[in-house]
Amino acid sequence: MAEPRWLDERQAHVWQSYLHMNQHLYAELEDQLTRESGLSGADYKVLVPLSETPGGVLRARELATEIGWDRSRLSHHISRMERRGLVAREECEADARGLMVRLTKAGRKAIQGAAPNHAESVQSYFFDLLSNAELATLAAVFDRVLENLTSDDEEI
Amino acid sequence: MAEPRWLDERQAHVWQSYLHMNQHLYAELEDQLTRESGLSGADYKVLVPLSETPGGVLRARELATEIGWDRSRLSHHISRMERRGLVAREECEADARGLMVRLTKAGRKAIQGAAPNHAESVQSYFFDLLSNAELATLAAVFDRVLENLTSDDEEI
DNA sequence: GATGCTTTGATGATGCGTCAACAAGGTTGT
DNA sequence: ACAACCTTGTTGACGCATCATCAAAGCATC
Numbered sequence: 174m175a176e177p178r179w180l181d182e183r184q185a186h187v188w189q190s191y192l193h194m195n196q197h198l199y200a201e202l203e204d205q206l207t208r209e210s211g212l213s214g215a216d217y218k219v220l221v222p223l224s225e226t227p228g229g230v231l232r233a234r235e236l237a238t239e240i241g242w243d244r245s246r247l248s249h250h251i252s253r254m255e256r257r258g259l260v261a262r263e264e265c266e267a268d269a270r271g272l273m274v275r276l277t278k279a280g281r282k283a284i285q286g287a288a289p290n291h292a293e294s295v296q297s298y299f300f301d302l303l304s305n306a307e308l309a310t311l312a313a314v315f316d317r318v319l320e321n322l323t324s325d326d327e328e329i
Numbered sequence: 330m331a332e333p334r335w336l337d338e339r340q341a342h343v344w345q346s347y348l349h350m351n352q353h354l355y356a357e358l359e360d361q362l363t364r365e366s367g368l369s370g371a372d373y374k375v376l377v378p379l380s381e382t383p384g385g386v387l388r389a390r391e392l393a394t395e396i397g398w399d400r401s402r403l404s405h406h407i408s409r410m411e412r413r414g415l416v417a418r419e420e421c422e423a424d425a426r427g428l429m430v431r432l433t434k435a436g437r438k439a440i441q442g443a444a445p446n447h448a449e450s451v452q453s454y455f456f457d458l459l460s461n462a463e464l465a466t467l468a469a470v471f472d473r474v475l476e477n478l479t480s481d482d483e484e485i
Numbered sequence: 486g487a488t489g490c491t492t493t494g495a496t497g498a499t500g501c502g503t504c505a506a507c508a509a510g511g512t513t514g515t
Numbered sequence: 516a517c518a519a520c521c522t523t524g525t526t527g528a529c530g531c532a533t534c535a536t537c538a539a540a541g542c543a544t545c
Contacts, residue, residue, distance in 0.1 A: 177445030178452045187464060188451060190471035195351060196397060197478040215501085234523065241352060244524055246502060252525090253500085270510045270523045289333030295344060296334045302473050308343060310466045315346035317458050322353040371531085390493065400494055402532060408495090409530085426493045426540045 198298060205294050210287035215250055216259065217291070220276065220284040223260070229276035232265060236274055259283060354454060361450050366443035371406060372415065373447070376432065376440040379416070385432035388421060392430055415439060 180188060203214045212220070222239045223231055231239075237247045251274060254260045259280035265271030276284075303311070336344060359370045368376070378395045379387055387395075393403040407430060410416045415436035421427030432440075459467070 177448055179448050184456055187468045190475055194471045194475040201478055248525055292335050293333055300340055302477055307466055307470055310463055312343045314463055315350045319346055319350040321458055322357060404495055
């Protein structure tokens with residue numbers, strides 16, 4: 174740590190572009206999602222794994238792990254989504270501590286209405302702008318950076 | 330919008346990697362920043378432009394524009410940072426509506442202590458993992474995606 | 486130079502995310 | 516079977532972001 178390695182001009186530019194791109198891309202996608210389907214990004218994140226599960230039911234613990242949230246955040250958010258009729262709480266028969274989260278009909282309708290538009294947005298704002306070679310590079314880079322971040326976790 | 334263009338397998342994988350990478354990278358950088366210097370990401374974002382300005386003073390409006398915040402958010406955050414002695418509010422002589430935000434000695438000390446560690450983190454978690462060719466590709470891609478997003482704004 | 490419009494910043498209400506504390510149920514070891 | 520410990524989910528408090536509203540100051544047009 175004695176000699177800090179400052180970003181050179183090129184790196185600084187890439188880093189700024191990356192931060193700005195994220196900021197604008199997230200904002201744009203969330204905006205469209207909310208406008209077109211009334212769902213927040215958080216709602217969408219919760220609904221996707223539920224809609225992809227055969228019964229539309231998931232244990233809260235698994236749902237939380239899947240989307241990288243802690244139990245508290247999920248509990249709060251489920252409460253709000255339950256009030257809006259998107260999901261329902263059910264007992265867990267296998268473990269009395271557990272909670273099963275069920276996708277309601279309204280919830281399924283919401284995610285089915287939102288998903289196509291969202292996919293179209295991701296295509297038009299991101300993938301449409303990439304060549305095949307660039308896509309391959311991004312895949313490699315993102316995986317490598319992610320792998321490096323998550324393998325650090327296990328060292329504890 | 331009739332025929333939604335779903336993500337193919339490759340695209341879906343890249344998109345997931347991108348989202349996860351962002352999540353972990355942001356979390357890790359913010360964690361290190363907070364642990365090592367007691368500054369949040371928001372604090373850092375505010376302090377950087379101030380420390381790069383000759384006098385260490387910026388008009389609130391410009392500061393807000395620079396970091397992409399609205400006036401309300403900046404006002405709230407300046408209040409909290411002022412309480413902690415990182416910045417100070419001053420009158421704007423040129424425009425009586427305006428507010429000048431001044432970096433205090435403590436604020437300068439904080440950002441000077443935080444910046445080297447932050448740069449080192451960015452290097453080790455991101456740039457160290459990239460080849461020169463990959464860096465060039467990222468630069469091109471990020472700029473293109475960003476340009477596409479921000480040029481849309483002007484069409485209004 | 487008065488009227489109306491815009492810009493700038495502050496403020497309070499509301500919703501979300503994080504944290505610490507808690508209760509109830511499970512698990513392990515003896 | 517009992518004790519100690521761990522897991523799971525809920526709750527309330529607090530900090531931060533967003534939104535609508537407001538006041539004060541500039542600016543423009545006549």
